[in-house]
Amino acid sequence: MRVNAETVLRDLPLALAEQPPVVxxxxxxxxxxxxAGLREWLVRLRLLEGVPFAYLVADTELLPPESIRWFYVxxxxxxxxxxxxxxxxxxxxxxxxxxxAQYPAVRDExxxxxxxxxRRKGSDRYQGDxxxxxxxxxxxxxxxxxxxxxxxxxxxxxxxADDARVPEDGPGRMRLLRLERLAPAVLLCLxxxxxxxxxxEEPRQGVQFGFDTGDESGGMGAQLRPRNATTFEYLTGDPxxxxxxxxxxxxxxxxxxxxxxASRVGSGAADGxxxxxxxxxxxxxxxxQVFGEPEDTPVRLVFQPTISYQTMVTEVFRTGGV
Amino acid sequence: xxxxxxxxxxxxxxxxxLEAGEYRFTASQSLxxxxxxxxxxxxxxxxxxxxxxxxxxxxxxxxxxxxxxxAGSEGSYGSRLPQVVIRRRTLPWERSVQAGVPRSTPWLAxxxxxxxxxxxxxxxxxxxxxxxxxxxxxxxxxxxxxYLQIRRSVVHRVxxxxxDVPLLAHAREVDxxxxxxxxxxxxGFLAVVIANRLPLSGRDExxxxxxxxxxxxxxxxEGQFTELLERSPARAPVTRFPAxxxxxxxxxxxxxxxxxxxxxxxxVAPPASFGTAPYAPGSTWVATGEQRGVSDVYTEMARDFSHxxxxxxxxxxxxxxxxxxxxxxxxxxxxxxxxxxxxxxLMEDLDSGLLGTTNPAQRVEVVExxxxxxxxxxxxxxxxxxxxRGPCVAHPTTAERLPLAHAADQLRIIVxxxxxxISLAAAFEIGRLLALSRPSMVAALLRWRQTGYQTARxxxxxxxxxxxxxxxxxxxxxxxxxxxxxxxxxxxxVTTRPEELLGDPRPLATPGRPLALDGTPEQVLAQGFSLxxxxxQGSPSQVLSRLxxxxxxxxxxxxxxxEALAHTLxxxxxxxxxxxxxxxxxxxxxxxxxxxxxxxxxEAxxxxxxxxxTGRPRFPEGPRPSDPPRLPDGGDRG
Numbered sequence: 001m002r003v004n005a006e007t008v009l010r011d012l013p014l015a016l017a018e019q020p021p022v023v024x025x026x027x028x029x030x031x032x033x034x035x036a037g038l039r040e041w042l043v044r045l046r047l048l049e050g051v052p053f054a055y056l057v058a059d060t061e062l063l064p065p066e067s068i069r070w071f072y073v074x075x076x077x078x079x080x081x082x083x084x085x086x087x088x089x090x091x092x093x094x095x096x097x098x099x100x101a102q103y104p105a106v107r108d109e110x111x112x113x114x115x116x117x118x119r120r121k122g123s124d125r126y127q128g129d130x131x132x133x134x135x136x137x138x139x140x141x142x143x144x145x146x147x148x149x150x151x152x153x154x155x156x157x158x159x160x161a162d163d164a165r166v167p168e169d170g171p172g173r174m175r176l177l178r179l180e181r182l183a184p185a186v187l188l189c190l191x192x193x194x195x196x197x198x199x200x201e202e203p204r205q206g207v208q209f210g211f212d213t214g215d216e217s218g219g220m221g222a223q224l225r226p227r228n229a230t231t232f233e234y235l236t237g238d239p240x241x242x243x244x245x246x247x248x249x250x251x252x253x254x255x256x257x258x259x260x261x262a263s264r265v266g267s268g269a270a271d272g273x274x275x276x277x278x279x280x281x282x283x284x285x286x287x288x289q290v291f292g293e294p295e296d297t298p299v300r301l302v303f304q305p306t307i308s309y310q311t312m313v314t315e316v317f318r319t320g321g322v
Numbered sequence: 323x324x325x326x327x328x329x330x331x332x333x334x335x336x337x338x339x340l341e342a343g344e345y346r347f348t349a350s351q352s353l354x355x356x357x358x359x360x361x362x363x364x365x366x367x368x369x370x371x372x373x374x375x376x377x378x379x380x381x382x383x384x385x386x387x388x389x390x391x392x393a394g395s396e397g398s399y400g401s402r403l404p405q406v407v408i409r410r411r412t413l414p415w416e417r418s419v420q421a422g423v424p425r426s427t428p429w430l431a432x433x434x435x436x437x438x439x440x441x442x443x444x445x446x447x448x449x450x451x452x453x454x455x456x457x458x459x460x461x462x463x464x465x466x467x468x469y470l471q472i473r474r475s476v477v478h479r480v481x482x483x484x485x486d487v488p489l490l491a492h493a494r495e496v497d498x499x500x501x502x503x504x505x506x507x508x509x510g511f512l513a514v515v516i517a518n519r520l521p522l523s524g525r526d527e528x529x530x531x532x533x534x535x536x537x538x539x540x541x542x543x544e545g546q547f548t549e550l551l552e553r554s555p556a557r558a559p560v561t562r563f564p565a566x567x568x569x570x571x572x573x574x575x576x577x578x579x580x581x582x583x584x585x586x587x588x589x590v591a592p593p594a595s596f597g598t599a600p601y602a603p604g605s606t607w608v609a610t611g612e613q614r615g616v617s618d619v620y621t622e623m624a625r626d627f628s629h630x631x632x633x634x635x636x637x638x639x640x641x642x643x644x645x646x647x648x649x650x651x652x653x654x655x656x657x658x659x660x661x662x663x664x665x666x667x668l669m670e671d672l673d674s675g676l677l678g679t680t681n682p683a684q685r686v687e688v689v690e691x692x693x694x695x696x697x698x699x700x701x702x703x704x705x706x707x708x709x710x711r712g713p714c715v716a717h718p719t720t721a722e723r724l725p726l727a728h729a730a731d732q733l734r735i736i737v738x739x740x741x742x743x744i745s746l747a748a749a750f751e752i753g754r755l756l757a758l759s760r761p762s763m764v765a766a767l768l769r770w771r772q773t774g775y776q777t778a779r780x781x782x783x784x785x786x787x788x789x790x791x792x793x794x795x796x797x798x799x800x801x802x803x804x805x806x807x808x809x810x811x812x813x814x815x816v817t818t819r820p821e822e823l824l825g826d827p828r829p830l831a832t833p834g835r836p837l838a839l840d841g842t843p844e845q846v847l848a849q850g851f852s853l854x855x856x857x858x859q860g861s862p863s864q865v866l867s868r869l870x871x872x873x874x875x876x877x878x879x880x881x882x883x884x885e886a887l888a889h890t891l892x893x894x895x896x897x898x899x900x901x902x903x904x905x906x907x908x909x910x911x912x913x914x915x916x917x918x919x920x921x922x923x924x925e926a927x928x929x930x931x932x933x934x935x936t937g938r939p940r941f942p943e944g945p946r947p948s949d950p951p952r953l954p955d956g957g958d959r960g
Binding site for chain 2: 037083086103212254255280
């Protein structure tokens with residue numbers, strides 16, 4: 001590079017007035033090794049956003065209906081994805097030299113930032129190097145019929161019980177990097193790490209209301225376990241049989257139900273049932289499916305390739321090899 | 323109040339301060355002052371008109387946060403009560419359901435109609451959306467609405483009773499940070515309306531399950547609250563399952579006769595041809611049987627009984643021929659109750675495995691590494707098989723990162739069997755295409771690269787200067803912002819002492835030429851008119867006589883004028899030259915010679931420096947008029 005002394009003297013103060021790039025980014029909108037807007041897009045790309053589904057699951061046989069498929073994310077694959085995006089507009093050797101020089105910093109920054117994409121607003125920023133990323137693809141009618149399924153991942157089995165409630169940033173809770181419906185019945189989820197236990201919970205789409213029902217002679221009967229109106233705990237004693245209106249199907253006789261509830265101490269109905277107390281008695285808890293085998297699972301139980309490695313070595317490599 | 327994540331607070335009702343409607347507020351003021359009565363100080367009332375709007379015939383789509391069961395879905399919903407969650411917390415209490423009914427009674431009810439029990443009419447004028455003969459006072463929110471046409475007997479069977487309605491709507495407050503419960507609401511307050519009926523699936527005559535389609539309607543009860551039952555009819559510990567849907571097409575004449583009680587056999591039996599037999603025993607379609615009086619018949623005839631085709635649902639029930647009612651429907655959705663499919667059953671029956679697990683019956687080439695054999699058409703058109711593995715792999719992969727590649731072809735791998743592994747190359751290519759598909763990203767990339775070049779250039783300059791700077795400042799570490807400080811220091815020094823660095827600044831005001839007033843006023847005056855010096859001396863008569871004798875210089879006489887002008891100008895030039903202290907050897911231009919390049923004053927015998935350059939610093943020789951104007955920073959100044 002030829003440097004003209006005069007130009008340097010004239011331009012130096014101006015050129016140096018611009019701050020050199022800051023290496024460690026502290027806010028979401030700050031430019032780091034790469035401008036913030038570009039970084040956000042690349043992070044989303046790294047979390048496979050916008051990648052055609054056929055690239056994720058190359059054959060429909062890999063994801064049959066009513067199945068859940070677990071996987072690890074191949075970092076090399078996502079690296080190649082980002083490299084492809086960065087390669088746009090590299091025309092000459094200079095461009096590529098420059099990209100080569102900057103790429104390690106860019107990659108490290110993306111590693112850091114991919115955690116911060118789903119970070120709740122106002123919480124601390126996540127730091128640290130890239131760890132393994134895992135996830136699952138769920139194809140089921142449960143995805144289409146129950147939108148907004150809740151997914152929780154834990155690095156350790158919650159000690160209390162399967163219905164424990166661990167805050168999102170609590171210990172043992174694993175962050176979700178992505179949770180998105182790719183199609184009406186296909187759900188993709190990425191975890192920041194490899195979870196031990198994963199809970200899939202029925203969406204609390206408006207807490208549901210209902211009874212415990214069962215077939216009985218002549219029709220259907222229903223029962224209600226009364227709850228304490230203040231503590232929400234179940235009251236001791238037998239469940240209340242739910243009365244129905246005669247002459248129609250399924251219509252609940254709420255007035256008589258109120259009288260039945262009033263006889264139970266603590267149900268809140270003694271002084272007249274109001275709508276909040278009625279709703280409280282009827283709340284049904286959503287169902288929670290727990291994935292995670294406490295015992296070690298041999299891989300062959302969960303993954304059976306059609307061609308084993310041995311076959312591959314003995315036949316494919318030799319017959320087709322050069 | 324902070325609710326706390328995962329918790330919610332239930333309220334029996336949240337009543338709005340004002341019900342929907344039109345209001346007039348009148349502000350009045352009375353003034354009092356000593357010596358004046360209030361009547362003498364009138365203040366006009368200020369009426370303000372306020373309309374409190376609320377949905378009446380149609381629910382705005384953004385007000386509905388969720389409906390359960392999911393619209394259009396099919397599942398085992400028999401043990402759950404349908405519900406609708408509304409964004410506005412006060413909505414169920416924004417209207418008075420009927421005069422005389424406590425305000426705590428909601429004007430909305432969610433009713434569940436099995437297929438065939440009632441008819442939903444869409445897009446009707448709102449005036450027709452209520453039972454004929456009734457009108458709802460006040461404005462309608464839409465032109466067209468939907469209504470549910472339903473027989474009174476069905477209303478009595480499936481609608482909630484008047485005492486039930488207040489129990490079926492409540493408000494809920496959730497934590498605004500809890501996205502799971504918020505469901506996209508803005509303030510954390512929601513209103514919930516629950517149905518009073520369980521959507522049971524049907525049973526055929528053999529007891530096997532049959533699907534039943536239900537229609538959930540959020541109906542407006544305004545003005546028709548008294549149509550509901552006052553209190554519950556008889557109850558039963560169990561409820562029957564709905565039987566298969568039947569449709570009875572009756573002969574109109576027979577129907578009329580049955581209706582009017584003129585026939586002996588006064589029952590309408592379902593024709594034997596329809597498909598499914600009623601489930602419950604003893605099903606007859608009975609109408610009232612006794613002979614009626616004329617006035618009864620007339621009253622009956624005046625009513626709406628024109629619907630000869632009656633769709634009955636519960637085949638075991640008596641279908642009485644009673645008037646139909648219409649209820650405005652704000653929101654409706656339908657779903658099918660059938661089967662054992664619940665979220666739980668779906669989840670428990672999931673086929674769980676690592677990605678790559680396939681049905682062995684399907685001939686899919688999956689190797690243990692997770693690679694999949696796929697057909698591949700190469701650039702040259704060859705049809706080959708290649709290996710592909712997406713980002714989702716059944717095994718943990720190596721933590722070693724991929725070195726930077728600049729083209730997809732750098733990532734193509736030939737495996738020992740001769741096939742290509744195009745996984746990474748495909749990833750590179752799809753990444754490139756995704757970036758190219760977004761022009762804003764391409765622009766951002768190019769801009770970023772440009773900035774990178776500038777930074778690199780700056781760094782190169784800095785590196786080149788570094789040895790010199792190190793020599794100057796020694797071992798101190800140079801702040802990269804040195805340049806900024808340097809620039810600012812330089813600017814400061816220049817502005818404080820400009821005469822040392824830049825040169826004399828120009829004075830704010832240029833002094834004018836001093837007037838030469840030497841001599842008596844008479845002499846000066848005479849000189850100004852180019853008259854002999856003694857003209858104005860003496861008595862006025864002398865002056866006048868002298869003036870008469872003196873010659874008047876006229877511009878029309880060139881020779882004379884020029885001579886006089888040249889004389890005067892020469893004098894001025896002489897004086898100017900004398901003013902300049904610097905001894906200059908340059909000879910003065912002789913009088914009469916004209917500069918060859920003076921275009922504007924061809925008659926001027928001398929260069930008119932004095933008057934022409936008054937606004938500029940005076941230079942001994944002055945710039946030639948043809949010279950480009952020079953700035954006062956010229957180095958040739960003394």
